[in-house]
Amino acid sequence: MSEQRGAGVVETARRITSGEVTARQVLEESLARIARHDGRLNAFSVVLADAARAEADARDAALAAGGTPGPLNGVPLAIKEELDVAGAVTTFGGDANVTPAAADAELVRRLREAGAVIVGKTTMPEFGAYPYTESVSRGITRNPWDLTRTPGGSSGGTAVATATGMVAAAIGGDGGGSIRIPSACCGLFGLKPQRGRVTSAPHPHLWWGLGTTGPLTRSVRDSAVIYDVIRGSLDSDLYRAGETGSFVEAAGRDPGRLRIGWSVKPVGVGVRPDPLHVRAVEETARLLGDLGHDVVAVDPRYPDPTAAFVPQFFAGIRTEADGVEHYDRLERRTRETCRLGSWVTPRVRDWALAQGDKVSARANRVFDDVDVLLTPAIAHRPPRVGILDGRGTVASSLRSMPAIAYAALWNVAGNPAAVVPCGIAEDGLPLAVQLVGRTDDEATLLSLSAQLEQARPWPALAPLPPA
Secondary structure, eight states, rough: TGGGGGHHHHHHHHHHTOOOOOHHHHHHHHHHHHHHHHHOOOEEEEEOHHHHHHHHHHHHHHHHHHHHTTTTTTTTEEEESSSSHHHHHHOOOOOSSSOOOOSSSSHHHHHHHOOOOOEEEOOOOOGGGGOOETTTTTTEEBBBBBBTBOOOSSSHHHHHHHHHHHHEEEEEEESSSHHHHHHHHHHHHEOOOOOSSSSTTSSOOOTTTOOOEEESSHHHHHHHHHHHHHHHOOOOOOOOOOOOHHHHHHHHHOOOOOOEEEEEOOSSSSOOOHHHHHHHHHHHHHHEEEEOOOEEOOOOOOOHHHOOOHHHHHHHHHHHTTTTTTTTGSSSEEEEEEEETOOHHHHHHHHHHHHHHHHHHHHHGGGGOSSSSEEESSSSSSOOOOTTTTHHHHHHHHHHHHHHHTTTTHHHOOOOOOEEEEEEETTSSSSOOOOOOOEEEOOHHHHHHHHHHSSSOOOOOOOOOOO
């Protein structure tokens, strides 16, 4: 293992800024790892090597000229396919678009302004419709801890690129758990921020009330640094989060004594958590008690989010599908989803958004009694790849239920929620738990997650497969 492969965002920026290495050297190591190992992992849909080299050289030249380096100076990052990167096609995980984006998404622009080097774009299922990174055009993305297993999704390529150290961190999106699910499957820290915390520009929204974007990282501090760069809304955004302070400062301070409620009860019926995940929650609850928190079992009395989630899901898919250049090139299952969702008229969509407000009010009642809710991250262990092969919309949705059982409610409600690794289980795959916070309270989740990280460190890197 090279020294740099183990370096995250903060350490990489420090090494480049101090002159220990150059941005170009760090980038070449990243590109070499991708070239050597990604053929078996399928984390990247496109590698922007030439553009990244020019960007790294520009970072080195600016530093040599006495310029002030940004917090991401020279750090190699990757971007999920649903976000615009200038000069690359925004494929949404399929083949329906062919024209390269003329400009960066605002989030990508902010990353570059902070000094990041954009290495490439990462694989996802078409439109991020399912929590497993498999598609007709991009093939199957594999979990580096076990190549027969899924890394989750829809930010599966993002997770694999980060977990293996092919890049220091990468950007994903979360419309029903798609930051948290692959983080849980691959042993990463993944925070879904408060709805409206990160701009969706140039688009007014991501899946209407459900989606947001953010990083998957190997440490809490790395996530906080990136969020402090990308957070903030624009006038064009449909949603805006409330005011909050520095995420880096939050990650660096003691959380104080918190009231923490824990539950392994799934939101929906018909799903049972794996015993390993129940054990992970129980052990984390005991650890939090040992750290001085007031920890109690609770019944969250979850509301049923179906009436809000399902119409927004269909509306989100159809909105993105309506915007592609070649609708006929969409996958058969995607076109089926669009047909099945034809009943979601604008009036139905707006009704669903209003239902989401009601779901949010009921879901947040748990925070009348606790500061943070502790749950499993996912119900099942990462399943074998090919879980969606040959299946249509309904069957694929049913197979996705265990992955989203604890996650999707908080997309409807809008609350911040974080997945924190718990180490490696007996089956050789990562374990994780979910921490859910009050509206606009990412700060508590970051400080508590950092405390857990210090008390129970997790593996920094997943193994790289043989070349």
